[in-house]
Amino acid sequence: MDAQPSTGDPTATHRRTIGPYVPVRRLGEGGMGIVYLARDPGGRQVALKVMRPELAAQEEFRARFRKEAEAAKRVARFCTAPLLDAGRDGDRHYLVTEYVDGPDLSSVIDAQGPLSGSNLDALAVGVATALAAIHEAGIVHRDLKPSNILLSPLGPRVIDFGVAHLADTLAERTGTVIGTPSYMSPEQARGESVTSAADVFAWGCVVAYAATGRPPFGSGPMPEVLYRVAHHVPYLTGMDERLRTLVEQALDKDPARRPSAQRLLDRLLGREEVAVEAATRIVSDIWATPAETTRRAGAAPDGADGPDRTGPGGTERSDAGAGGAGRRRGRRWVPVAVAGGALAVAAAILIFALHPFGGGTTPPKGPLASRDIKVNGHPLHVTVDAVKRRGTSVTVQWTITMTGSEGSWWPRDLFGDELSGAGLVDPPSGSKFLPARKDDRCVCSALPTQWLHPGDVLPLYATYTGVPQDLETIGVDVPGFGLFADVPVYDG
Known part of the structure; x- marks a missing residue:
């Protein structure tokens, strides 16, 4: 039975149950549905996305919904916000993902500037780990971008991998291009078939953005950006040469020449066939918890750009996330102390793999x-x-x-x-x-x-x-x- 509406929370649109979940407050709305912060039967916080009725009324959408939800449930819970449940309540179809307490990467870069040191390394490894787990389940993310990466206290978490093909239904109905131009692969820009290699290309774009504060192919009108993606070389000036080598390989125009996500992980950690479990532990061990900035929760988002102010994570994107005057400035990144021999060894593996010659002073700005x-x-x-x-x-x-x-x-x-x-x-x-x-x-x-x-x-x-x-x-x-x-x- 639906619960009675509550007047105690002005952000909540209602307190009715959706399946076994009780919405706490509405977080945002996008092209595919409405996202709520909700509680499951055990009282735990989850992100609940309710699909639009006009989409759920389409048989093709319902078929894709079942197929993609089952595939997403197979993704290992490593450096991702896993899909917990998918169901139907009357004519409402919904998806439930783990709640991730942390800002998205784009909010952090906007507020604090590019990442560096162990946090940049951990981000590169963490996102590669997530992609390896996603690809192992037979899924292609198709819209990996900074706003689809949440920075939790334990490290980066990739979201929006469970409904990639659901967005096709919306695209076919509205003519919307699926993906974000600055992070799309050349084959996506050309309208060709998309494989896991497109996610690797997006990984290169995300890591370059995190390291420099700008997408490697710039921004602007979609046709201009897609042309640069398909024909221009990426702008990677300022990146550490060790990480830049892998980014350059990931950004190869030919998808056949890009490394797989697993190969990226192996190269980053200097090992062969690194297990995603081990990589996740290493990331958590060296991760520095981000400051309190724009908060977002993991959810199954839209995958299509447009007037959606929720952000791809499915939670509320405030003026802070949109670059407005209301942005809250966060504190600096505070390094987490690494204690104990096992943790120190794990951290050293990653640091040595990416920076084999150690650290030193920073050269002056500007060309020599x-x-x-x-x-x-x-x-x-x-x-x-x-x-x-x-x-x-x-x-x-x-x-x-x-x-x-x-x-x-x-x-x-x-x-x-x-x-x-x-x-x-x-x-x-x-x-x-x-x-x-x-x-x-x-x-x-x-x-x-x-x-x-x-x-x-x-x-x-x-x-x-x-x-x-x-x-x-x-x-x-x-x-x-x-x-x-x-x-x-x-x-x-």
Whole structure:
């Protein structure tokens, strides 16, 4: 029997039960339904999403609802907000997910800026872990983005993986594009079939956004963003080169060349066939609890953009989350102390895998050197952004910008498949160092397999070993760009 309406909670629209669940308050509304904070029969908080009656009236939707709900229930509960229940109450179809107490990634970046250090590493591992679990259940997320990642006290949790194909019904009825342009894969932009490789591409976009504060293909009108996704190189300047290597691989335009989510996890942790259970424990062990910012709860969201102010997590997106004047500024990230040998080892595994040369001082902002040249008639601007030393290893980061107003440039004409020809020159001795090699591959950027157009930005890096530790400056020799002499070297 439905409970009587309550006047004690002004945010609640009613207190009727929906199935065995009692709504506490309405959190938001989107294209597919209304989301409530609710309590289950045991009194625990859950996120309850009630589908729109006009959708539930369609036989195709009901068939997809049953199929997708059963698949979502098979997803392992690792770095996700799992689907707990799916049911029907009269003509109302509903989904129930675990309540996640924490802000979404986009709210945290808006309020506090990009992530760094162990939190950035934990985010990359946590989202890869979630995708590995989701893909293992035979599901493709299709709309992974910062607002679909909640930052709980135990680490990041991915939501909105249980109703991906349900959104197709809405898309077919309204002509809505499923996905968020800045985080869609090239194959999605072209309207081609979507596989788990699209989620890996979105992982690369999310990690780049978390590290830099901006999507790697920018933002703006949907057609412009989708064109950049399909044809331009990502903007990754400022990312740590170790994590950037994996992000570059994930953002390959060809889905067949992207690593799987499991392979991402293996590479991040430096192991083979890492179990999602172990990865989840590592993430929780090194995670720093985010400050109290815009609060959201995990739910099964819409998967389609539009006037939905709830956010993809299905909970209320206030003006703070939308960039309004009402945003509450949070405290800084407060590191969680890691105690005990087992936890310290777990944290060290992740930190070493991503930062094998340790830490150091941060180089100054701005380029260390720059030059304008023409290559085959194409005007280019190159900057040496950083020269970081860790012991006898040195990593150099460059950025090449195509500054002309017309034409296109094929970077492999100059560099080949990888940046193996870029060298460092020791000023006193004249000795030249070439990038290090591992597994018969250069520890450097692989060159993109697409043309660059005016305004495109190409970030590059290369790592060298055996460089004398007492050097304060070094020469940077880039094929086609000549020698940049006396570039300062910084600990990093």
